[in-house]
Amino acid sequence: MSVPSQDNAVQGSRIGRIMIYAVLVVFVIYYLTPLYVMLANSLKPLDEITGGGMMDLPRAYTLEPWRQAWSQAQIGVEPTGLRPYFINSIQMVVPAVLISTALGALNGYVLTKWEFRGSNFIFGMLLLSCFIPFQIVLIPMARMLGLMGLAGTTGGLVLVHVIYGLGFTTLFFRNYYAAFPTELVRAAQIDGAGFFQIFWRILLPSSAPIAVVTIIWQFTNVWNDFLFGVSFADFDSIPMTVALNNLVNSSTGVKEYNVHFAGAILAALPTLIVYVVSGRYFVRGLMAGAVKG
């Protein structure tokens, strides 16, 4: 089929086109307004905030709220700002993402190229684990972490996120490898390659697209997690999201909204940056995997 032009659009009238664009713009405003509000108000001194005018641009720009949010705000016992919690989050996210992705890749490899009796059942169990309400594991996990001596530590959080991320990472890699021609594996076997060699030298090098998707997905989920953070973390390991919530909800006296806004943006910044930089690949890959189920 050589038809270059996609003829499936509504051949609309001019008025139709204008209306379509108008509606689209309305929704752009809808989606961007909260971000704009946060950003604009995070740059205002406090008196401008309490004076009203949420939608106005700052009359006096100031980065003070940002400085406060980062290093001076009272969140825990000490006025340390969000910085230590940011570091906690990073310490938790990076290992969790890497480990769960690696395991997911291996699992996907086995489930598609080395099927055995019951492997589909195992996949079903892994898949199901993506969807459980995490509330249901809070109590036993808390006990287990205590027994393992990991209570309140970053290591404990890493373990938790790895376990509950395995379902998704395995799903992504499994769907991806399923479309990978099995003949390549058989050819490699004839050439004498072993189990790990085939993975390492044939499948893995071609896995960049799905690895990107998986890493972005895991990064976003683990970074944005709140429930596990609020249940299992101690001061040394409290992640950013929990800290933000504490900052916002526990302030007594005058609510320093500008600091709250700055803090919220700081908390959102890593995932937003990841999204802006690689969102295209992420959506593309997710569509290939997610719509299939």
Next chain:
Amino acid sequence: MKNFAQLWLPKLVLAPSFLLIVIFVYGFIAYSGWLSVSDSKMLPSNGYVGLENYERLFSRRHWATALNNLWVFGGLYIVICSCLGLFLAILLDQKIRAEGLIRPIYLYPMALSFIVTGTAWKWFLDPGIGLEATMHAWGWASFEFRWIKDRDMAIYTVVIAAVWQSSGFVMAMFLAGLRGVDNEIIKAAQIDGATGWRIYSRIIIPMMRPVFLSAFVVLAHLAIKSYDLVIALTGGGPGRATELPATFMYSYTFTRNEMGVGAASAMIMLVMIFSIIVPYVYSELRGEKQ
């Protein structure tokens, strides 16, 4: 062609994940199940009490509120996200020049934590400094938008924030689905005399059934698990007006020292999710085998 190592290696490689899942997912589910029939209060305890916790659970007014809220919130969330997502996807499918710019804007909220979303919308909807105040400042003095402080309406604010977060994602799913429609079918419909809207309503949208299903599954499971958003947006309030099963479970387990009841509520949540997911996963896996 499989030698001994190749026969066992796959199983060995899969074993750690499998074990982890068995213990930490299904084992824990079983444990919670057991807790839900025990007399645990502040700490787990071993007394068997049958279905007493469940009885207590369903007699609690808060639980009824939570379930009702879930029904309202979940229903609206799924329906609005699906319709809005489909609507925006159809619009974007019309060869929009700025699509590369607009699509990421619609999608970015899903990269945010629910905490951030809740926080942002909390202020936006706050009568004192948010939308209402702004409208007053702009001269529209009689404008009222106090839903977030209103017991009856607060749950709808959760809907607004949740829709804002997820509708872009649903739109992306539908857009991918729309793009996957074979161009020749559109041409055939045009030759048959169908024009714009008819082509969508009689042919394209019915073809979107798998996407509707996927979207439903994702949204339903997000709705049932919703915790972060409610905590950040309303804290469950005003009072208990925006209580959802997830917040109920947390508070009853950790702050109200009624662990048995909390575990029971978690089990109910699990049953709800599984009743949707399990048939879906099963049919997908079986479909693939064919």
Next chain:
Amino acid sequence: MAALSIENLIKNYGKTEVLKGIDIEIEDGGFLVLVGPSGCGKSTLLNCIAGLEDITSGQIRIGERDVAGLHPSKRDIAMVFQSYALYPNMTVEKNIAFGMEIRGIAKSERKKAIKNVAEMLQIEELLKRKPSQLSGGQRQRVAMGRALVRDPQVFLFDEPLSNLDAKLRVDMRTEIKRLHQRMGTTIVYVTHDQIEALTLATKIAVLKDGKLQQFGTPAQIYNDPVNMFVADFMGSPSMNLIPAKIEDDLVVLKGGDTNIHLPGPHYLAGYTDVVFGIRPEALTDPDGADRAGRIEIRPCAIDVVEPAGSDTFAVTTLGGHEATARLRADAMVDPGTTADLAFNLDKVVYFDPKSGERIRG
């Protein structure tokens, strides 16, 4: 009356010229095949006829009516697509009825039309099924049924057989031909398969890079090609095109140590280099040669022999080029030997090597 006439059709995509001035006409009840390699513009041309794409300039007339600007559904055409394009969520019956529904035809009429078409194409038992439950050949017939029920002036087929396996393709090809004979409707058919073109068409239009190379009957296209492209594209195995020199009224095929000299036609005077075109069936073993033709026998070195059942193909080298000869099945030739081959000079055509154009008398 011409059922379809296209005058100086030009289509541009932005700056690229995709169709460069096409002139074609097909009479009522004819079978026009648009054939050419990928990217030649044949599908684009079909889409323009259907109204699925705009034209930049030129005129398209369907049944004496200028269809410029008309919506596809108003051009009195029907189309069968390569992927059949059946509506996946409707039963076969509804698929066929859809167009009629839109045009507001009464339910009883619709039922009658569907019944007729289903009988004709033998798809009655399939009416309640959905497309996903049908085989490729069945889907093909349903797609044709949907088109037939419109009772159009012109049927358009866009590579309808490309998605079928070889045997099914041959069967469906015959069915299409039979349908054409029975219904007598004008057909415009796009394919890249030149055998389909030769077997089905009453008129063939050969396209390359958006330009019409030649328009004529299958016999004309096959025996009287207008340039080297058409000569090479049509016919399988393709025509042997051999560079030759003209020396003293003789056509010389220079090859290594042996040159082959053949008497050349007088209209080649004035040329020093030509391309000598001879189809494999015109290059054969002496006993199998056409008695009525002007035959010259020359010895040729045989490289490869390919027995193909009903014929034997021998590959030799002429003028430094590989050439295929078609011999009788029981001709005695061995690879690596020299055998006499008969050249049927009546069937030879000559081309200008620089322009690729045919040299005629």
